[in-house]
Amino acid sequence: MKNNVLVLGGTGKTGSRIVDRLEKMGHHVRIGSRSQNPSFDWDKPAGWPAVLEGMEKVYITFQPDLAVPGAKEAISALVKIAQEKGVQKLVLLSGKGEVEAQRCEQIVLNSGIAATILRASWFNQNFSESYFLEPIQQGVVALPNANSKAPYVDANDLADAAVEVLLNEGHEGQIYELTGPRLLSFEDIVKEIAIASKRKLQFIPISLQEYVGAMQEQGLPSDVIWLIEYLFSEVLDNKENQIITHDIEKLLGRKPIDFSDYAAKTAKTGIWNQTVVV
Numbered sequence: 477m478k479n480n481v482l483v484l485g486g487t488g489k490t491g492s493r494i495v496d497r498l499e500k501m502g503h504h505v506r507i508g509s510r511s512q513n514p515s516f517d518w519d520k521p522a523g524w525p526a527v528l529e530g531m532e533k534v535y536i537t538f539q540p541d542l543a544v545p546g547a548k549e550a551i552s553a554l555v556k557i558a559q560e561k562g563v564q565k566l567v568l569l570s571g572k573g574e575v576e577a578q579r580c581e582q583i584v585l586n587s588g589i590a591a592t593i594l595r596a597s598w599f600n601q602n603f604s605e606s607y608f609l610e611p612i613q614q615g616v617v618a619l620p621n622a623n624s625k626a627p628y629v630d631a632n633d634l635a636d637a638a639v640e641v642l643l644n645e646g647h648e649g650q651i652y653e654l655t656g657p658r659l660l661s662f663e664d665i666v667k668e669i670a671i672a673s674k675r676k677l678q679f680i681p682i683s684l685q686e687y688v689g690a691m692q693e694q695g696l697p698s699d700v701i702w703l704i705e706y707l708f709s710e711v712l713d714n715k716e717n718q719i720i721t722h723d724i725e726k727l728l729g730r731k732p733i734d735f736s737d738y739a740a741k742t743a744k745t746g747i748w749n750q751t752v753v754v
Contacts, residue, residue, distance in 0.1 A: 480530055481642060484508035484516060485537035489601050490569060493635035494535055498642075506531060518550055524557050533565040533642050534558060536584070541703055542570060542577035543711075551580045555587045566591040567642050569634075572653055573714030585649060592641040593651040594634060597717060600656070600738040601631045603665060604747050607704070612669060612748050615677055618690075619662045622681030624712045627655035627720045628665070630733035637727045652723040656732050659718060665735065672739035673748040684708055 481498055485491040486507030498505045506527065508516035514526040518539055528534070536554065538547055551568075558566060568584045570577045572595050584591045602608050611617040634654055641647040660668075663679045670677040684705065691701045711717055724732040742748070 478503050479643065480504045480506070480532045482506045482508055482528060482531040482534045484535060485539060485569075487511070488537060488539075489599060489605055489631045490634050490638065491535065491537055493631055494638050494642075497635055497639045501639075501643075503643075521550075521553055524554060525561065528557055528561045528563065531561065531563055533567070534563055535567045535569070535638055535642060537569040538580070540700070541574075541707075542580045543574050543706055544576075544699065544703060547576065548579050548583065551583050555583055555589070558589060559587065563589055565589065565642065565648075567638055568593050569638075570595045571711065572597050572655070572719075573711045573717035581651065585651075590648040592647040592649070594637060594641070595651055595653045596634055597627050597629045597653075597655045598712075599631050599634075600628050600733070600735055602628075603669060604742045604745075605631075609747070612666075612677065613750055615675065616680065617662070617666050617677060618680040618682045618687070620682055620684040620687045621708055621712050622662055622679075624718075625659035625661045625664075626712060626717055627657070627659050628735055629654045629656045629724075630738050633724050633728070633732050637724060640727050652727060653719070653721045654724055654732075655719070655721050657720065657734055659720065660735055668736055668739045669743075669748060672736070672743040674743075675748065 481503055483491045483495050483505060486495045487509045495505050495507055508527055510517045515523055516527045517523060538551065566584050566587065566589050568581060568591070570581050570593050581593045585593065603612060637652065637654055666677050666679040688701060688705050691704065
């Protein structure tokens with residue numbers, strides 16, 4: 477049976493992979509993005525009903541993060557429209573160790589719509605498709621919380637898990653915590669990337685205050701700085717975020733992708749060897 481699936485954030489790290497998988501399976505997929513028609517913008521709720529029209533299942537990823545002020549209100553408003561439009565299933569991407577995100581989870585789980593939560597650890601792809609890429613390309617990675625370890629999860633594993641819970645029954649009301657198979661510090665990660673890319677990379681541990689100051693000097697928006705500071709100060713050291721689970725095996729019947737396998741595959745693309753002009 478073919479499904480009508482809305483993938484919010486359908487051009488992002490997880491959403492684009494989910495869209496690709498669902499389209500290859502022959503499902504009708506609508507990408508929720510500002511660049512699409514109808515357009516989906518978290519800051520313009522008047523346009524949401526048109527995007528949800530005719531959709532049976534919805535994958536929700538909130539930008540920039542469920543921890544930011546206003547996320548709870550936005551998720552509540554989205555759920556209300558989903559109820560009005562007869563959506564049959566909701567799947568929410570959440571974050572491990574985020575109290576604010578858990579409040580959003582409860583809104584979705586208590587919506588009266590069949591719902592599943594995918595609570596993910598930090599992604600491997602943060603080092604190839606996000607804010608940690610440029611320092612690696614420059615050869616010097618300076619980050620706070622040097623000794624903190626997390627079970628980084630691969631975005632491809634999350635995409636496979638999302639497709640499973642979107643399309644199949646038996647996951648209603650469940651919260652799955654998705655992690656990789658081992659705990660890694662930033663220094664561990666930089667070493668693995670250096671080996672995989674055959675480059676000399678330097679890791680420099682710095683204080684959170686120094687890191688925030690560097691972001692301010694680069695002119696990053698204040699809300700982005702707030703979020704990154706929150707993630708480093710509240711989430712990375714949270715004990716919940718340092719627990720390795722086996723939910724990927726439970727959902728997919730296979731082991732999660734290890735960071736070393738991700739690094740070896742990513743190194744072949746040459747992304748870490750590209751020169752960055754500072």
